[in-house]
Amino acid sequence: MxxxxxxxxxxxxxxxxxxxxxxxxxxxxxxxxxxxxxxxxxxxxxxxxxxxxxxxxxxxxxxxxxxxxxxxxxxxxxxxxxATSQLKPEGVVLLQLGVHASFDLRRLDLAAFRSAHAEIGLRVLQPAGLHELVEGKVDLLIARSLGHHPGYRCDRITERTGLGDWLIAPEGTADCPEIVSFREWLRTVMDAKARASRRPRLVGGVGS
The missing domain is CATH 1.10.10.10 (Winged helix-like DNA-binding domain superfamily/Winged helix DNA-binding domain)
Incomplete structure (x- = not known):
């Protein structure tokens, strides 16, 4: 037909x-x-x-x-x-993550995420932007943005004000278990890096 x-x-x-x-x-x-x-x-x-x-x-x-x-x-x-969501291998939920071109993926420790979440098949598309998210090529996106996109949940992942890195997902799927798992993982990783960057560094030897 x-x-x-x-x-x-x-x-x-x-x-x-x-x-x-x-x-x-x-x-x-x-x-x-x-x-x-x-x-x-x-x-x-x-x-x-x-x-x-x-x-x-x-x-x-x-x-x-x-x-x-x-x-x-x-x-x-x-x-x-x-119908699209049902086209997933049994026992594995596929999660397509888009990342903007200048983001260093080593910051995310994705190997550790995959090890901790064997039920999530994480795939990464880089470079990717809002166009790929709108077209459905990725499920969520790490974008360099101001974080204001009606119809999308935007979570800042850097502490700086103004233009920065945001995790962006459509409001309709932002609370899916696999996206929630990645969001929580990302928050944990970035918080740990932020704490490490704030630790005072010793200059010289002890007693100097």
């Missing part, structure tokens, strides 16, 4: 904009520009031959067609996510 489906990116733009009732917030979630979201939605409306949103001044409202379309689209994404 051949399914008559609109482009996936257009559906994702519509679904995000419909949840937020905002092209701007949808753009933040999808890591594109509001104009790109608007263009995708407009293209979807043209393809379907119906108007999905009323575009008022500083306000976005779903039309009756949009309200009727949204539950099916959201449910379709949920079924795809569930």
């Amino acid at each position: 051949t399914y008559a489906l609109p482009p996936l990116n257009a559906l994702r733009a519509f679904e995000a904009a419909a949840r937020h009732l905002s092209f701007k917030l949808a753009a933040h979630e999808l890591h594109v520009t509001p104009a790109a979201v608007g263009q995708q939605v407009k293209a979807l409306e043209a393809r379907l031959g119906v108007q999905l949103f009323e575009r008022l001044h500083k306000q976005l409202i779903l039309t009756a067609a949009g309200q009727a379309y949204l539950p099916g689209v959201s449910e379709g994404f949920r079924h795809i996510a569930e």
Whole structure:
């Protein structure tokens, strides 16, 4: 059977904009520009031959067609996510970790994590960024960021203020056991390194 489906990116733009009732917030979630979201939605409306949103001044409202379309689209994404999650080897949960290019993986001691969590098959993609997380190529991401991404849980892993390293995961999967395990491991490792860096260093010999 051949399914008559609109482009996936257009559906994702519509679904995000419909949840937020905002092209701007949808753009933040999808890591594109509001104009790109608007263009995708407009293209979807043209393809379907119906108007999905009323575009008022500083306000976005779903039309009756949009309200009727949204539950099916959201449910379709949920079924795809569930079917994908079931494609895992028995007894092993696969966890795809993305890491930005300048991050030193030696800081994480991933061999120790794999040894302590044999039930989690950890794979690493480096370099990776928000695009890979949005596209589902990774499950969570260590990114150099300011840590403000609507629709995502962001946990700072460095003590510095402003731009720094954050662990980012979609809110819908941020509390999955494998992601929680990695988050706790990462927090333990980084806290230990922070304590070590604060220890006073002896200069010279004893009694000098």
